[in-house]
Amino acid sequence: TLVLGIESSCDETAVALVDTDRTIVAQRIASQEAEHAPYGGVVPEIAARAHAERLAPMIEAVLGEAGVKLGDCAAVAATAGPGLIGGVMVGLVSAKALAMASDVPLIAINHLEGHALSPRLADPDLEFPYLLLLVSGGHCQILAVEGVGQYRRLATTIDDALGEAFDKTAKILGLGYPGGPKVEKLALEGDPTAVPLPRPLLGSKEPHFSFAGLKSAVLRAHETGEHSAADLAASFQQAAIDCLIDRLKHALAESGAMPNLVVAGGVAANRRVRTALEDFAHANAMGFSAPPLALCTDNAAMIAWAGCERLPLGEFAPLDFAAKPRWPLDPDAEPARGAGV
Ligand code: ATP
Ligand code: MG
Ligand code: FE
Numbered sequence: 097t098l099v100l101g102i103e104s105s106c107d108e109t110a111v112a113l114v115d116t117d118r119t120i121v122a123q124r125i126a127s128q129e130a131e132h133a134p135y136g137g138v139v140p141e142i143a144a145r146a147h148a149e150r151l152a153p154m155i156e157a158v159l160g161e162a163g164v165k166l167g168d169c170a171a172v173a174a175t176a177g178p179g180l181i182g183g184v185m186v187g188l189v190s191a192k193a194l195a196m197a198s199d200v201p202l203i204a205i206n207h208l209e210g211h212a213l214s215p216r217l218a219d220p221d222l223e224f225p226y227l228l229l230l231v232s233g234g235h236c237q238i239l240a241v242e243g244v245g246q247y248r249r250l251a252t253t254i255d256d257a258l259g260e261a262f263d264k265t266a267k268i269l270g271l272g273y274p275g276g277p278k279v280e281k282l283a284l285e286g287d288p289t290a291v292p293l294p295r296p297l298l299g300s301k302e303p304h305f306s307f308a309g310l311k312s313a314v315l316r317a318h319e320t321g322e323h324s325a326a327d328l329a330a331s332f333q334q335a336a337i338d339c340l341i342d343r344l345k346h347a348l349a350e351s352g353a354m355p356n357l358v359v360a361g362g363v364a365a366n367r368r369v370r371t372a373l374e375d376f377a378h379a380n381a382m383g384f385s386a387p388p389l390a391l392c393t394d395n396a397a398m399i400a401w402a403g404c405e406r407l408p409l410g411e412f413a414p415l416d417f418a419a420k421p422r423w424p425l426d427p428d429a430e431p432a433r434g435a436g437v
Contacts, residue, residue, distance in 0.1 A: 097116040097170045097404075097407070098113055098114070098115075098121065098162075098164060098168060098169045098170060099114055099116070099169060099170055099171050099172070099173050099203075099400045099403040099404050099407065100111075100112075100113050100155070100158070100159070100166065100169050100171075100173065100194070100403075101113075101114060101172075101173045101205075101396040101397065101398075101399035101400025101401070101402075101403055101407050102151070102173070102174040102187045102190060102191050102396055102399065103174075103207070103395060103398075103399045104147040104151065104174075104175060104179075104183045104184060104186050104187030105175045105177070105178070105180060105183055105184050105187070105207045105394070106138060106143065106179055106180060106183065106233065106234075106394055107127065107128040107129070107131075107138045107146075107394075108126070108127055108128070108393070108394040108395065108398075109125070109146065109147045109150045109151055110125040110126070110154075110394065110396035110399075111124050111125075111151070111154045111155050111157075111158045112124075112396035112399070112400045113158050113159070113162050113164070113169070113395050113398055114217070114400035114401050114403075114404055115404075116170075118217055118218075118220060120217075120397045121162045122158045122159075122161040122162040123158060123166075124157055124158055124396075125395055125396070126146075127263045128142070128146045128156065129273070129274060131143075131146055132435060133272065133273050135228040135273075136272075137273055139180065139182070140180045140181075140182055143180055143182065143183045144180070144182030144183045144185070144365075144413055147183045147186040147187060148186045151187065152190065155190070155194070165198070166194055166197075166198040167198045167200065167245055169198075170200070170201075170202055171201045171202070171203050171403050171407060171412070172191045172194050172195050172200055172201075172202055172403075173191075173202075173204075173205050173400055173402060173403025173406070174187050174188050174191030174204065174205060174397050174399065175187055175192070175202040175205050175207045175399050176188050176193075176204035176205060176206070176413070176417060176418075176419055176420060176423070177206065177207065177419055177420030177421060177422070178206070178207060178420060178421060178423040178424075179207055179421070180421075181419055181421040184189070184419040184420075184421070185419045188204070188417070188419050190361075192417075194348075195415065196415060201243045201412040202412060202415065203266040203402075203403045203406050203411075203412060203413060204256040204413035204417045204419070205399050205402045205403060206423050207394075207399070207423075208230065208235060208423070208425045209247075209402050209425060210399045210401070211230055211232060211360040211398060212228055212230060212239065212247065212406050213244070213402050214387045214391050214392075214397075214398035214401065215358045215359075215360055215385045215386065215387050216362050216401070216405070217387070217397060217401040218387045218388055218391060219385045221389075222356060222358065222385045223355075223356075224241060224243045224246075224427065225242045225243070225354060225355070226240075226241050226243055226354060226355070226356040226357065226358045227239075227240060227241075227347065227348065227354040227356065227357050228240075228241045228358045228360060229340065229344060229357070229359045229361035229364075229373065230359075230360055230361045231257070231258045231259065231359065231360075231362070231364060231369070232257060232258075232259050232360075232361030232362045233257060233259035233260060233263070233361075233362055234259070234335060235253075235257050235361065236253040236256075236257045236258045236259075236305045236307070237250075237252045237253075237425075238251040238252075238303070238343065238344065238347040239345075239426065240354070241358070244405045244406060244409065245406075247425040247426045248351075248426055248428075248429075249424075249425065249426035249428075250303055250347040250350050250351055251303040251305060251343055251347050252304060252305065253304065253306060254304050254305070254306050255306050255307060256306075256307040256308050257307070258305070258307055258336060258340075259276055259361070259362050259363050260307070261307035261310060261311050261336065262275050262276040262279050262336075262363065262366075263276065264311045264314075265279055265311060265314050265332050265340065266278050266279050268311075268314055268315050268318050268328075269314075269318065269325045269328060269329060270325070270326075271281070276362060276363060276365070277365070279329045279332065279333060280329075280333065280366050280367065282325060282329040283326065283329040283330040283332075283333045283368070284330075285326040285328040285330075286325075286326030286328070286329050286330030287326075287330055287331070288330040288331055288333065288334035289334070290323060290324075290327035290330065290331055291317050291323050291327055291331035292306075292314045293310060293317065293331050293332060293335040294309055294310060294313050294335070295310075295335050295339050295342070296310055297339065297342075297343070298338065298339060298342050299342065300346075303345075303346055303347060303353045304313060305339060305349065305358070306345055307336070310332065310335070310336065310339070314328055314332050317331075321365070321431035333366075333368055334367075335367075336369075337368060337369060337372045340369065340372070340373070341372060341373075344373075344376060348365075354381060354382060354402075355382060355383060356377075356382055356384070357376065357377035357380075357382045357383070357384050357385075358385045358386070359373050359385075360386075360392065362392055362393040362394070363392075364386055364387065364392040365393055370386050373386070374386075409434075412432055
């Protein structure tokens with residue numbers, strides 16, 4: 097049983113055909129790094145336009161490579177939010193047109209659910225429930241994932257997302273955009289204990305994360321001229337990891353024992369982060385699961401997979417389903433950003 101997935105919520109245009117047996121049959125991904133690099137970040141209008149130009153030929157290429165027609169698919173699944181609204185609309189409108197033309201049901205996918213369920217695409221043994229650390233460009237949350245569509249948020253950031261903090265640190269250090277992988281690479285040559293940096297909210301009784309102060313501290317330390325960029329990168333990364341582990345401890349105490357710890361989202365591609373989380377999981381008698389690197393950052397296989405997971409629920413979207421710029425996974429927990437502690 098095949099599901100076609102479409103992703104266009106940020107700066108990756110992506111299309112994938114995934115089988116419910118977990119085979120990624122075919123996929124295409126086009127990054128817009130080159131378009132946005134001169135601006136040091138994603139420009140929404142440029143992103144929407146690039147998605148619009150690229151999507152149709154990519155859909156054709158994926159179906160062509162797999163040798164299937166859209167009518168052979170059980171559903172078309174598209175990211176319907178949250179994200180940059182122009183880009184989301186481009187993907188969703190394309191999906192609606194395909195669904196209508198081939199009489200295939202449409203599944204509207206929450207991009208965060210794509211990240212949240214992505215570990216199950218790669219790991220057939222990963223069962224619900226699991227404790228999920230979702231760390232991406234726009235989000236930093238800990239969720240108890242109890243089933244498809246059943247997410248209980250235990251923690252979120254009150255200011256920056258962790259991916260955002262990586263990107264800003266990269267900018268401060270003059271590494272360019274996108275920053276996460278560049279900070280990780282440079283950190284390999286640095287001493288993680290060289291620069292004293294704060295660990296915001298460490299030991300706090302509130303469940304949340306905060307990374308804005310850490311980023312400002314990197315800026316101040318950089319301005320002293322006393323530290324190498326590699327030491328700053330390594331020290332930033334270590335401070336961030338210490339915060340993640342501390343907040344996971346807190347969340348685990350709240351949630352009670354969980355059989356598995358899972359990490360997803362772009363920052364999950366960071367090897368130091370993965371190793372620290374794996375150590376934490378094992379120290380707490382939990383299994384650990386992280387998607388392969390290519391499934392961590394934005395991709396359409398995770399969207400198609402979320403469609404596969406949702407197929408048995410039979411909740412198809414009407415063709416006038418509206419794109420949502422904001423769409424929390426756990427509506428009960430919103431709002432929390434900037435709520436203060
Ligand atoms: P969201 O999913 O919250 O809507 P997004 O889709 O922009 O945001 P992702 O594609 O999931 O985010 O992740 C991109 C983020 O991951 C960027 O902030 C990037 O810097 C970060 N990132 C990617 N690779 C690494 C890495 N190796 N180390 C640290 N951060 C990384
Ligand atoms: Mg991206
Ligand atoms: Fe994402």
